[in-house]
Amino acid sequence: MSISYVEVGPESHLNQGDSTRAIEAENARALRLIDDFQRRTGRPLRVLHIGNIANNAYNNARIQRKLGIQADVLCYNYYHIMGCPEWEDGALQEGSSALGQDHFRPDWWATSLKGWKRPRWFVQGPSVLCIEYLRAKNGGWRSTAYLKWLELELTALQDARSGGSKGSLAKYVPRHLRFLLWLSGPGRSWYDNRQPLSLYRIWLGTFVANGVLGRESNTDRFETNWLDRISAAAWLKIARRGPQADAEARSALSALREDVRGLCTGGIRERSSSLARSLTHSFLTLLERVMLKFIPVSETGCVARSMSDPVTRAKEIETLLDEIRSDPAELDGQSLSYREEYVTKHPRPFEDVLLYYDVIQGYAIDGLIPMMNGVKNFCCYEHGTLREIPFENNLTGLICRISFQRAPAVFVTNSDVLPSVERLGLKEDRVFYLPHAFDNHKLRAFRDAHPELSPPTGGPVIFFSPSRHHWKRGNSSWLKGNDVIIRAAAEVARMTRDFKLVFVEWGQEVADSKDLIEELGLSDLVEWIPTLSKRELWRHYCVSHAVVDQFIVPALGGVGFETMALGVRLISAIDEQQTALFFGREPPLLAAGNVAQCAARMREVIQDPLDTRGRGQAASQWMSTFHSAERIVALQCKAYSNLLEGQW
Incomplete structure (x- = not known):
């Protein structure tokens, strides 16, 4: 396979100065995409990086942002210490507690970072929470995004300490997480100085629930007063963003009303500690389930315009499933029984988030996510992925094969996998040899x-x-x-x-x-x-x-x-x-x-x-x-230009 991006070739006939000038000129041509896109569309080029093994996505997004690309990272279900920004850029000290613990559960809250804070464009945690945060962030719902950010942080803290007590430092909980911690767990928590929950939140939840469902009167009928109706109308106006919203709101509010009814029956004094927490949690869950689901994306990107219509897309997915079913590899029993369910269901929740961006970059096997959502503007990023994984007889190997073979662009970052590129039959015009993400x-x-x-x-x-x-x-x-x-x-x-x-x-x-x-x-x-x-x-x-x-x-x-x-x-x-x-x-x-x-x-x-x-x-x-940052971003921009041709 011939190299696809070095226009000057191996350069044995050029001296080092000529080589440097030639590469700098090529970089400048490719990087023009960033300014041209900004000038013509009135906004930055938006790229979503999915996956973050060894901080490759974080490093790529970091250098892309320095050069004008609005890059976000979605690192879901993965907390390894070398997949966290703190490992790369945090001001850690030798012997730091986070370094000496379980590398899959680093406790950054028990470690001094000297004021360094994780950037809000890097979202890490359970996939559901990551998606909800990005929906709120991209929809311009700043308060909601902030609350989801706190929930992501609290989830990571709880995961880091799920193995039990790790000494006095592990008991420290930042002030901004203490209320959420109180709300999330029954009984005693790390933060023992709990205060009674504000009755205002209980009052607000009660009026919203009664406004939608009605309050039970002495005649066994459900009726509402003017405050109920105003509260519910205002809330539903915000929450209703689709035909299913009303039904979902009523279902969630039914559970909320049961909490209200239980609180009234048992008495606030006797049951305030547990039921107040339960009520507030139910109310917040209600808001998340209905409101977050229907937060509109403020502005869709080129990904939305590249996707097929629903009918064509359904046919494309069925064709792909036929290809998966006929894959010649002898998969193990577990992979056979699980493959279609995983391939079709795992990528689905990510769809609405993808629409906001212009390019999706999937690391390792995460190219499956944009591919199964009908995205045409996506890349697969290899960081050792192609050495053995695509030739394994399991579900991971199958996903790796089909993702890289069908990707419109593939970034290869390890020179030793070139034989694997040929073995997979990847087309030369889709393969870009890219240095590792590095600043x-x-x-x-x-x-x-x-x-x-x-x-x-x-x-x-x-x-x-x-x-x-x-x-x-x-x-x-x-x-x-x-x-x-x-x-x-x-x-x-x-x-x-x-x-x-x-x-x-x-x-x-x-x-x-x-x-x-x-x-x-x-x-x-x-x-x-x-x-x-x-x-x-x-x-x-x-x-x-x-x-x-x-x-x-x-x-x-x-x-x-x-x-x-x-x-x-x-x-x-x-x-x-x-x-x-x-x-x-x-x-x-x-x-x-x-x-x-x-x-x-x-x-x-x-x-x-x-x-x-x-x-x-x-x-x-x-x-x-x-191997400069400019070189790395320029090579990615060259691939992006091919993906975005005619879309902006």
């Missing part, structure tokens, strides 16, 4: 702000390996090959022991690594440090003579990009031919794919500890040219 300016600013951070000029040479320890069992996409650096160190130690290995103590197989280190007699050369925040990692990169990444996947990852952007030498596995094709020029790292090669690279660093050859500086320059 080189952030790294450059950190480097400029800390000139004091540099490797020691004397003493042992420091090799820092931050990679997760996982090298024996599991999917190759997860393996790091940590044993390669350990065995290579043993080879080097036969000639000199004037070096030190620094490992981060995290991963499934830390114990295996420690056993191997002891077996090879390297314990005195190894230092273990705890899990680090981003900026602590960067500090360790800068004071190391070289950073060692991984040896399984022959492609660059997050550790590699950050290392090179900071001007530090990198030892890692890479396929020189594939990366030259992918980026336009091979990155100047110290390539090593086995023990012998890694040992040779380590000796090279030991012989030139201060990098007199300038390998680190060359890597930083390569990142500025081939």
Whole structure:
């Protein structure tokens, strides 16, 4: 497959200056889409990113927003620490409590972020809550959006602490969440200084319920007074946005009236603590179920105009289901019984949210969501997804195959998956080779702000390996090959022991690594440090003579990009031919794919500890040219231009 975006080719005939100018000119042409769209439509280009493994969506949206795109992220049902903005940009300290806990349930409220706050364009939590928040946000309902934002935050806090007590810090609940916490849980809560619920809210709910359903009189008839009718009319005028609204309102209000009736029967004094909470919760639930469902999108985007009419769309979905049923893979029993239900029902609730945007970008297998909603302006984003997943005989593999094969645009971010691209039969004009989401300016600013951070000029040479320890069992996409650096160190130690290995103590197989280190007699050369925040990692990169990444996947990852952007030498596995094709020029790292090669690279660093050859500086320059934020957004804009052609 030939490269689809580098117009100047591998550039072996051009010097570095010509290469840089050619790429900058191409970037400028692609980025014109942003200003042209704004000028012609009177608003920014709107992109929704769905999914956020390893913060790829967050990083993409962040750099897109810097360049004028109104990008939002929908990260549903996923709280992993490396899928949270706090991990990327929060001012975390080394040893922070969030870093030392369950990485799938980070407790950001027990961690000092030094005033940093999560941006409101990044929505994370249960899919239903995420959808409700985006509906309110995009509909211009600011108060409702704020309340849903608080509910999302409270849900995340409760999830983080669902494993039980985690010490005194875990008991802290921010002031702005205490009322919702009181309302959401029966009995005692973390916030014990509860106050009686305002009777005004009970009074308001009562009048609205009576206005719609009527109040029971002495003659067993239901009647209303003028205040009931005015309250209900005002509320229903806001809530009614479709033919089903009235029926849904009556059903929800019936439950509300039962709470009112129970409160009156039992007496406020005797039952206020539990029933007041129940009543208020019922009232708020009523508002959410009816009002949120019918909040109008203030302004639809190009996605709405790209969708087929209902009849055509129904035929398209049935055709797709026929394709799914006839998929040649021998799926396991669970996937067979569940596939049509999941494929059709899971994407459906997202439909109304999608209409607001111009482009939908689905990460991993989340391209299924726009595809099954009839969206034509969508992209599938690969971040290791295509290595093995599309060829697995399960539901995930099936969804991955059909999503990427039918996507109008596919972003491939790993050079080693090019064989998978051909195996899936993806059309060349739909495939865009895209560097990983990355903001080189952030790294450059950190480097400029800390000139004091540099490797020691004397003493042992420091090799820092931050990679997760996982090298024996599991999917190759997860393996790091940590044993390669350990065995290579043993080879080097036969000639000199004037070096030190620094490992981060995290991963499934830390114990295996420690056993191997002891077996090879390297314990005195190894230092273990705890899990680090981003900026602590960067500090360790800068004071190391070289950073060692991984040896399984022959492609660059997050550790590699950050290392090179900071001007530090990198030892890692890479396929020189594939990366030259992918980026336009091979990155100047110290390539090593086995023990012998890694040992040779380590000796090279030991012989030139201060990098007199300038390998680190060359890597930083390569990142500025081939992996800059402008380059990444420009390549996405090129794909967006194709999707939006004729729509604006």
